[in-house]
Amino acid sequence: MRIPYSISKSGLKAQQNKLDTIAHNIANSNTAGYKQKTVSFRELLVNDINEQDALLSGNVENLGLNRGVLSSPNGTDFSTGSLIQSEENLSLSVNGEGFFGVQDGNGNLVLTRDGNFTLDGNKQIVNSRGQVVETNLTIPADAWPEGEVQIGSSGEIFIQTEEGQVSVGVIPLYNVENPQALIPIGDNNFTIAPDQADTLINSVDNPAAFGTMLTGVYENSNVDLAQSLTDMIMAQRAYSLNAQVTKSTDEIYSLINQFT
Known part of the structure; x- marks a missing residue:
């Protein structure tokens, strides 16, 4: 030519x-x-x-x-997108570094900034696509006391009962050393590149490396x-x-x- x-x-x-x-x-x-x-x-x-x-x-x-x-x-x-006020008290957004962990169709951990969470019929916290959010539970969901499920700014999950608050677990944040190495796989999810797998950290073990969580709002697109x-x-x-x-x-x- x-x-x-x-x-x-x-x-x-x-x-x-x-x-x-x-x-x-x-x-x-x-x-x-x-x-x-x-x-x-x-x-x-x-x-x-x-x-x-x-x-x-x-x-x-x-x-x-x-x-x-x-x-x-x-x-x-x-970069952070605009924040949307949610009618769901379980909605979260990350103020700073970090991603939420959710399970894909095969049960594998994938990362997302979509924090528009709700509670499904099995008392599992899910995002707007029905994907189960990764949680570290101290009390199994089937043993939770009756009351309203709430999430604190540190990701702590607790039940508001008539007697007071009962902590049942925490929602951790995840991140890798180089977020640009994350691979987009659709549905606003990112999978971890094989050469980045060893750099995955979470907010439970490394709280200082992550931002805080804002409750009652979720992050829209940027x-x-x-x-x-x-x-x-x-x-x-x-x-x-x-x-x-x-x-x-x-x-x-x-x-x-x-x-x-």
Whole structure:
């Protein structure tokens, strides 16, 4: 493929990747605990141009021609999203570092910032997707006294009875040494990369490494709609410009072919 076509094709593909990522972020702007994805761009192979290749001005320095651009999702923005007041007194949000642990469909531990918790019929604390939240219980759920289940700012689970509060366990927080190494697996869940498994810590053993919990609120997505729409407009314009380059290149080659 001729270089001009190759460059504009790579630009179209790179901007399409960015548009797809932005659209995914916008679609999840009201999803509890969602963390927006980010996109990075980089040049492909750059060929230096010297006086043997073209007539250059004496003021030109470090001139080169690259083979296009490549874009790819390069990480997750783990900044805190807005807080939503909840009607559920079990809802939690993390003020600082840390993730809640929940069980996936196979019973494996996965991490999430979705703290929109409720109590199911089996007295298990679950999130908005019905996934069971990891807890360290000191009293089994089937032995809990009658009363209202509440959660404190330290993650302590207790039952408010007529006689007073009875502590029945705690909800721990989890984290790894490098959160960017966490692998998104959908449903706002992240799994731990194999090379990060040994760095997993929890707030029970390392309380100083974690933030506190806010009760009665849960964390919404951290997508800034205004910024996302601005980024989408810029990506659309860049896509259109690359399409125009392709069209212009085709017209130029058509003229050249008429004289050959």
